[in-house]
Amino acid sequence: MNDLPAGLYRYTIRSGDNCPNSVDTAFNLLRDVISVDDDNTLVVTDGPYVDSKLCEGLPGLLIVDAVNNSESNSNLNFFYIDTKGTDDLLDDGIPVTLNGNTTKLDEDTYQILIDTPFEYGKIVITTDEGCGVETEFNLALGDPYFSFTSPSFEEVNEIQARENVTFIDESEGEFSKLEWNFGDNSEPIIINISGTTSGVTQVTHAYGNSGTYYPTLTIYNEIGCFTTVTNPITIGRGYSIYTPNVFTPNNDCLNDFFRPLFTGFESLTFNIYDSNGNLIYTENSQDGSINRSDCPNTIDSSGNGKAILGWNGKRSDGSALDSFTPFYTYSIRGIPLNRVNDDQVIERSGIFTVLK
Numbered sequence: 001m002n003d004l005p006a007g008l009y010r011y012t013i014r015s016g017d018n019c020p021n022s023v024d025t026a027f028n029l030l031r032d033v034i035s036v037d038d039d040n041t042l043v044v045t046d047g048p049y050v051d052s053k054l055c056e057g058l059p060g061l062l063i064v065d066a067v068n069n070s071e072s073n074s075n076l077n078f079f080y081i082d083t084k085g086t087d088d089l090l091d092d093g094i095p096v097t098l099n100g101n102t103t104k105l106d107e108d109t110y111q112i113l114i115d116t117p118f119e120y121g122k123i124v125i126t127t128d129e130g131c132g133v134e135t136e137f138n139l140a141l142g143d144p145y146f147s148f149t150s151p152s153f154e155e156v157n158e159i160q161a162r163e164n165v166t167f168i169d170e171s172e173g174e175f176s177k178l179e180w181n182f183g184d185n186s187e188p189i190i191i192n193i194s195g196t197t198s199g200v201t202q203v204t205h206a207y208g209n210s211g212t213y214y215p216t217l218t219i220y221n222e223i224g225c226f227t228t229v230t231n232p233i234t235i236g237r238g239y240s241i242y243t244p245n246v247f248t249p250n251n252d253c254l255n256d257f258f259r260p261l262f263t264g265f266e267s268l269t270f271n272i273y274d275s276n277g278n279l280i281y282t283e284n285s286q287d288g289s290i291n292r293s294d295c296p297n298t299i300d301s302s303g304n305g306k307a308i309l310g311w312n313g314k315r316s317d318g319s320a321l322d323s324f325t326p327f328y329t330y331s332i333r334g335i336p337l338n339r340v341n342d343d344q345v346i347e348r349s350g351i352f353t354v355l356k
Helices: 151-156
Strands: 007-014 029-036 042-050 060-068 076-082 102-104 109-114 121-127 132-136 146-149 164-169 177-181 189-192 201-206 211-213 216-220 226-230 233-235 240-242 261-263 265-273 279-284 289-291 298-300 327-336 346-354
Touching: 042 121, 042 132, 060 121, 076 109, 146 151, 177 201, 189 201, 211 261, 261 265
Parallel strands: none
Antiparallel strands: 007 029, 042 060, 060 109, 076 121, 102 109, 121 132, 146 164, 164 201, 177 189, 177 216, 211 233, 216 226, 240 261, 265 279, 265 327, 289 298, 327 346
């Protein structure tokens, strides 16, 4: 018998005599109990963890924690096997020896260089005495895709501000987790998928203001590889501009820049004037989004849409103003993405206060 679960088992062995009225005696019967213990000689306690290069199908590093509880405490041997995505051992590829690519980082942690990653694979670890353990190491990842709709979108092909929008996951292939980011600084929604094949998952979200937003769907596999897709969505008239009326440029990383909050523009120019009407600062929008985790803030060029970094209370060249007045004027001139005609330009202006 093989692969018995841990526990106590009673066994009985009788002789093979043909006596019609046989009696169990010490001469023809053996009965006893055996104990099957958990085989914890070799255990993977953490991992595997992979770097992003392996997720891209390139050579990369893998980290795994393996504990050898054998009395001999012999060295461990590492192998990498292509399972081809099946449970049939006959389909497995030839084991790739990894001992020469393995570095022991501490007592139980090993770093392994994988030269040729497989889409479906497993790491096999053995002792010199033949004890072994294996752990799956699958890089396979599906293709993300989603659509969206709303009641007004179904009727007039438009989505209004504050209307519930239904986002529908239509991803294909294998993944274990979804992350929805709606592109309006709201909290992402994370959904763990029970299976590895795609199923229809829906979430709802309402945008508070008109604008053009960039919702993103990210799918992950079990070991953390991920891929994303972004589909722009137009809400209401397709653009919005909001400007504060005060800011505090005191280098405390809170409200240090005066800038408009906007969305849905192809381009935008932002100007600041002093109380005498002199232009003291100008900035044109850039591709990307504001990285508020940086201090001072920066523009992340990998972000979606357009961004203005804003005025920090100094001139465009970084020099200090000749004199200080608490009141300034701004003007904004922008070209919307979804303009009604080629000549449409959106303009805004107003007064704001500097507190020091």
